[in-house]
Every structure is written in structure tokens, then in C-alpha cells.
Amino acid sequence: MTSKSKNFKQSIRVFAVYLWGLGAIFYSYEFGLRTSMNAISQDMIHILDFNASEISIIASIFYWFYVLAQIPAGISVDKFGPRKVLIVTTFFCMAGAIVFTFSSHFLFFCIARALMGFAGGFAFVSTLKIASYWLPDRWFPLFAGLTQFMGYIGAALTGLPLVGLMKVYHWRTIFIFVTIIGVVLFLFNLFSSFESVAKKADEEERSTFSDTIVNMLRISKNPQVIFNGLYCTFVMGATAVFADLWGIDYLFTVKNIPVSIAASACSIVFIGVATLSPFWGFIASLLKSSKIPLVWSAILSVFTTILLL
Helix, strand or coil: CCHHHHHHHHHHHHHHHHHHHHHHHHHHHHHHHHHCHHHHHHHHHHHCCCCHHHHHHHHHHHHHHHHHCHHHHHHHHHHHCHHHHHHHHHHHHHHHHHHHHHCCCHHHHHHHHHHHHHHHCCHHHHHHHHHHHHCCHHHHHHHHHHHHHHHHHHHHCCCHHHHHHHCCCCHHHHHHHHHHHHHHHHHHHHCCCCHHHHHHHHHHHCCCHHHHHHHHHHHHCCHHHHHHHHHHHHHHHHHHHHHHHHHHHHHHHCCCCCHHHHHHHHHHHHHHHHHHHHHHHHHHHHHCCCHHHHHHHHHHHHHHHHHHC
16 A cells, blocks of 8 residues: 555544544533423423423424434435535524524524424434545444434533523523534535545545435345334433423423433433443344343333333
């Protein structure tokens, strides 16, 4: 291998880690936006005179558009490369945050959450694509775990830390700073370094649209893939309903737990996922089986949920 080739590969890896960092921060950012309704819902009910149904609609729109984004996210990342996708999606997520911050009407809150949800749906896929394609295979488990860690840390910040800030500042003031973070993230993606390296890497990694469709059809015919998807839906869906949206309100109104403690409990859910994900991965590697940890984690989830209710 020539010295020039080695230098190019090293540049690719440096750029990949840099771009992975931007993607991971974006994933953390959109995850925080997604779960922020848990903390601010009561303020929106009291200050803006929304009812619980309207709050549920505003919150759920993020998820509907997040889900709708998954298929075009994979196709777009394959076709255009994660660098360009991150530029576009961070812009729309930033725009959604701006609209949300300065809205007072139900419709505009819905539009803002739709923008944030659809744009946020590209974050995880783009970040994993960077790690899987541009970094050595042996690094992928590490960076996949770090990506998950970053996402749930962003979610954890919308628990007790956000509730604590709301005791001092109005939620709109807090979201102005959140919006500024989105603007900075967009600008970093827009003016990222290593442009020539990024261009060449993007060109090298693109696959055709027909290849993507064929691969998707092939995967959809695999019953095990569908079963695994349903498993993730039920396990993570229950977590999302509680910790993302109604956990604080439920613990406060039904269990008579103070808001600060309820917020801490929801934060701990996300911290637990972030920190124990590598543990379950280690157990699966040790047992040389993913099935045993998945079964036991589901059993523990059922037990703890019944205990909570």
C-alpha cells in the first residue's frame, strides 16, 4: 500500500469519527426534543390552556413522522451519503425547534413536532451508516453502543435537569437555548471540514435505488427480521409511552410523588438504558447467544412494569 493511499484512508477515518460525532450529537439532540414533552406538558396545559388530548396529539405527531422517516432515511443515506443527509435533516430539525419555541397555536405546535420528528428519524440511521461504512468493522459495536449512549443521555437531560431549569426559567426561554444548539449543529454540519475527502467517500459508498429496494424486499420476507422488529416495538414502545411522555405526570398525579422525584425516575430509565446496553451486549457475547438476554430482559420488563402499576 502506498503512502498516499494510507494517508487517504487515515483521513477518511478521521473525518468519519468527526462526522460520527456530529451525527451522534444530532441523535442526542433529537432524542431530547422527542422526550421534552414529558417535562413541559403541564406548563403547556396551564399556560396555553391545552387539554391532555391536545398534548397527546402534539407529542405523538413526533413519533408518527419519526416512523414514516425510517424507510426514506435508509434509502436517502444509501443514495446521497450521510454527510448530505445530516446537513438537510439538521436544518429541518432546527426549523422545527424554532417554530415550536415561538408557537402559541395548536396547529403550529403540531407542524413543529412533525418537522422535528421526520428530521430526527434520519439521525440514528445516518450515524450508524458512518460507523459501519467508513470505520473498521471491529469498531462498529463500540460506535453503535456509543451512539445509543449519546441518544439516551440526551433523553435523560429532559428529566430532572429540564424540570429543574423550568423552576428558574420559562420553558420558552429554555427552548431558545435549545434552538441555538440546533443552529450551531446545523452550521457545523454545513461547514464541516475534509470536504474533498467527504465528497470522495460519499461517491464511493452510494448504492443504486433499485439495489436498496431489492434488499428491502429480501429482508421483508425473512420472518425472523419481522419477529425481531415486533420484539423491539413492544419492549421499546412501553418505555417510550412511560418515560418519554406520561411518566412524570403519572407518578405525580396517580402515585402522589413530587415532580422532582418523578422527573428523576424518568431520567434514571434513560440512564439505565444508556449504561446497561453494553452490559447486555457483553452477556450476549459471553453466552454466544442473543436470545437468552432478550428473553430475560423482557421478563424483567414485565415484572418491573407490574410492580410500578
